[in-house]
Amino acid sequence: MSRISVEEVRHVALLARLELSDDELAVLSGELSALLDHVEQIRRLDTSGVPPTAHPLPMRNVLREDEPRPGLSAAEALAAAPAVEDGRYSVPSILGDEP
Amino acid sequence: MPDGYETVVGLEVHCELSTRTKLFCGCENSFGAAPNSQVCPVCLGLPGSLPVLNRRAVELAIRIGQALGCEIRPSVFHRKNYFYPDMPKDYQISQYDLPVNVNGHLDLPDGSVVGIERAHIEEDTGKSTHIGATGRIKGASHSLVDYNRAGVPLVEIVSAPDIRSAAQARSYVSELRRVLVAAGASDGRMEEGSLRVDANVSVRPDGSTTFGTRCEVKNLNSFRSLVRSIEYESKRQVALLEAGEAILQETRHFDESSGETHSLRSKEEAYDYRYFPEPDLVPLEPDEALLRAAAVGAGLMPGERRRLLWEAIGASLEEHASGALADQIETVIDLELDRLVVDAVAAGADGRLALARAANEAAANPESARSLGAGSFAALLQLESSGSLSATQSKAVLTVLTEEGGDPSEIAARLGFEGLGDAEIEELIDGVVAAHPEEWSRYLEGDGKVAGFLLGRIMRESKGRANGKVVSTKLAERRSRA
C-alpha cells in the first residue's frame, strides 16, 4: 500500500532540499510507505494524557555566564568554505527573501 | 486612510540584546567588526558544535517581559527549520508555543494601550550582501555572507493587532524603543539594525469586527519606512477590495526607493517550519533568583518618567495629551534629560522654565547636558526667574555651563552679564528721557505703543546688560509717580 504518494515525496524532498530523480522519488514512495506501516503500531496506541518526552533527563536552566571566549579567526572560519570573496562566504544568488 | 475603511496593524519588533556575547556561544556581540571575525564553531553551525544559553540574555529578556507587564513563564526552545544561506544551521533556535513572556501591554503616551502577545528569545541570522545589479536581491549575481551577527541574542516582541494607524504604529515603536533602552536591554539603534520591525497589516470596512486577510511587510528599518509602508499597504489592500479582488495572505518586502511593497513568495513553495523542541537545550524555568537578577539594574520606564515630569511642572490634565508641553516632555525623555529637569525642580527651579530650557537649549548638546549638575542648572534658572539674567543671557550662560561646567553666576559675570545696579539703570532712564522728551510725554499720557520704543533705547544704551523686566518695572513706577 502507498501511504505517501510520489507527489508528497516530491514536496517533502523540496522541503528537505534534496534533488531526487523521478526514479528515486518512486522508490522512496514505496520505502517510506513501508516504514509508515511499521510505525502504524504506535499510532494506534492510546496516549491521551501522556506528556511527550523531548529530552531523556529532567534538567532545567542550564546557563552560561556572559563572558567572551576566543573563537576562530576569519581565516580559520573560511578555510573550509567552497567559495570566498572579500572575507565572506560566497553563494550563488539568493532568489527569495528570508521567510 | 481611504474613507470607509479601518487599518489594523500588529507589529513584530526584533530587538538585539545588549549582551557582551552571543546567545549560545562566547563570541563577542558587537557591531562593525571585520567580516567573519566574531565567529566560532557554535555560531558557524559547524558539525558537532552545541549551544549553551547565555544567562545575561535570559535576564534581559525577562526584564523586557517585566517592563511590558508580561507573565513570565517556563519556556522551551524550538528549532524553526528552513534553508537560508545566512542561517548557519539552516534552522533558527527560537521559542515557539512556550515563550518566556506572554500577555503584556504597552501604554502609549496618548493613553492608548497596545497588547503584547509574547516576547520570546531567539538567535539572529548572519548578514548577506547581494552583489551585482542594484545591490538588491533581484538581479544580484551572487551574495556574500558574514556570520558575525549570527547567534546574536534577539527578543522578538509581538503586539496584538491593536494598532489602528501608521501614526499609532510609529508611536508604539518609539515608546517600545524607550522601554527597551530604559530596561538596559538594547541600545535602540535602528540604523545599526538593533531594532527591526515587521508589520502585519490588514484593512476592514468601518464597523466590522472581524479581521481582514493580513500581509506581513518586512524590512522596516526606520520610522519613515514603517509609516510609509503601512500607508501604502492599506491603500493597496483597500484598492483590491474596492475592485472586488481578494487579498492574498503573504509576506511583502518594502522598497524604500519606490515606497511600495512587493510580494516575496516563490509560487512553488509554501514555508513549513517543522518546529520541534531543541534537543540540544533544556527547558528554561525562571525561578525567583532569575527573576530577581533580571530586575536588578533596570532604569525607570518612560511612563513613570513622564509622570514624574508632569508632577514636577505641575501641568493640568488637558495639557498632557498634546501641545507644546507634551512635545517638550517627549524630547527630554528621548534625550534622557528628564532626570535633570525633575532634579532641578527639586532644587528650586521653575518647572516649565526648566523643561523649556532642557527641551530646547540643552537638547542641542544632550551628551554634555546629561552630565550637567541639577544644582547648577537650577541655580541658573533661578537667576533667570528672578530677573538677574535676561532669557538671552540665561541661554548664553547655559551654553557655556554645558560645555565647560562651572558656576552660573561666575559665568554670567565672565560674559559681562552682571546685572546693572538700580542706580545705573535709573541713570540710563534719565538719559533716554532727556533725549526723547516727546516720546516720554506720550508715554506719560498713556500711549502704550511708545513703551517698547523707550525700553529698546534703554536696553541698547545698557549694551544688553540691563534686565528688560527690571527696566519695564522702573518705567511703570516713574509713570505712576508722575
Next chain:
Amino acid sequence: MSERGAPGGATSVRGIAAAVRSREATASSVVEETLERISAMDGELHCFHTVMAKEALASARALDATIAAGRDPGPLAGVPVALKDNICTKGTTTSCSSKILENWVPPYDATVVERLRDAGAVVVGKTNLDEFAMGSSTENSAFGPTRNPWDASRVPGGSSGGSAAAVAAGLVPLAYGSDTGGSIRQPASFCGIVGLKPTYGGVSRYGLVAFASSLDQIGPFACTVEDATLGLLAVAGHDPRDSTSIDREVEPLLDSLGGGVGGLRVGLIEEFAADVAPSCSGAARAAADALAAAGAKVGEVSIPEVRHGLPAYYVIAPAEASSNLARYDGVRYGLRVDAGDARTMNLRTRGAGFGAEVRRRIMIGTYALSAGYYDAYYGQAQRVRTLVVRAFERAYEDFDVLLAPMTPSEAFELGAKTANPLDMYVSDLCAVPSNLAGHPAMSVPFALGESGLPVGVQVLAPALREAAMLRAAAALEAAAPPGVRGPVKLAAAPAGAASDGGGE
C-alpha cells in the same frame, strides 16, 4: 610473543598504561607497533579512514618526554585509541563516511578528544562508520564497508563498525563510537567485544557530529569490561559546552568491577525472546543463569512497551536527523555542487552528497515533522517515548539491572540486508529502548552462535547506575565460555610485526 602485544607483552589498556608509566615500554614503541599492525591488517578490514601516523608518533614522543621529565603522563599513558570518524579532530579530516564531508577538516577538537589527550592516550586514527551513523552494518559508508575480523564475509555491525572491528582485530585496545540506537552495542556484539553506551549526558557530545541529538551518546569499545570502564572514565564527566551534560561527579567505577553480584536483583526482559534468533535469546538466558549462579537474585520481567521502541525510534531519530543534517548545504564547508542560484545549489549539493540511507532518513524525518503530520508521528512518538521511560521505571522498582538479547541475529553477510531498509532497521530492536530512556546499557560477549560468531548479551541499568551495570558485566565476563571474545587471531596477522615493520 602475544598476537598484539605492546613491547613487554601488555595488550590491555590497563597493561599498556602501566608499562608506559613504569617505563617498561615507551609510548613511541607502543604507537609504532600499533601503526605497523594497522598498516599490515587494515587493507582487508577497512576499519580506518585516516591513520594519523605523524600526529600519533609526535604525541607519543611528547608523552615519552613528559615521562622522562618525571611528570604524570595520565592514566591512559601511551594507550593507542581509534575514534569513529564522526568525532571532531582538529586538523584531521572528519568525514562521517559521507561524500558531503569527505575533505572536511574541523578547526576544533571534540571534548572527548581533549580528555583523551589529557589522559595520555594517543589517537592513532579515525574509523569507518555508516554515513552519519545511520545504519547497522557499516555498509552505508561512502568509502566502502568494514569487514568483521571473525569472518570477512560478514558485517561488523554498525554504525560504529570501524571502531568495533579495529578493537576486535587487535589493532587498538580501545576505540570510541557513538550510540544513537545501538551503534556501539550492536557492533560490539557482532565483533565479540565489550561496547558501552553511558547514561545520556554522561559523556559530552561536544564535537560529536549530531545524528539524533536526544539519543546520541559517545562510548568505548574494548576487549574487557575493565578496559571499557577505563575508557569510559577517561572521557566521562561534566562539560560546560554541552547543555545536556550531567553536572555531577563520576563514580569510581573500577571499584564496582570486583564487587560480585551477590544480592544484585537482575531481571531478564521477556519480550525480545520471540523476535530474535535462538542463539541470541539463548545467550541472554544463559547469562541470567550465570548471574544467578554467581549469587544474583534473578527473575523474569515483562516490559511490553519495549516493543514500541523501534517504531518510536524510527520517527524520533530521523526527525532530529533531518534538522541536524540541514546545515550541509554547500555554503560554509563540505561539498558544493554549483548552480546559478542558492536554492538549486542546496538541492544539488544535498542530492549528490548524501547516500541513499541518509536521504531516506532525512525524508522520513522531514515528513514526520511537516505540517499536518507532526502530532500523528513526531508528537505521538514522543508520547510513546514517555511510555517506554515509565515502563522501565516500573521494572527498576524490582530490579537493579536488566538483561536482554543484544541483537536479533549474529553478524550477517555483507549485502544480506541492504535490499530492504526495514530488514536492517530491525537490527536495532533490542538496543533502542535504552536510547529512548537515556539509560546506560552495554554488550558483553557471552556465547558463540551456530556459525561460530560471537553473540553478546545486553546489560541495562537505570540512569547513572553504571556501577551496577558494570558489576553484572564483570560477572558475566568471568562466567563466559572461552573463545567468545576478541581479539581475534587473524590469519593475516604478520608474525614479526614488531621487529620488521610488517606490511603487506
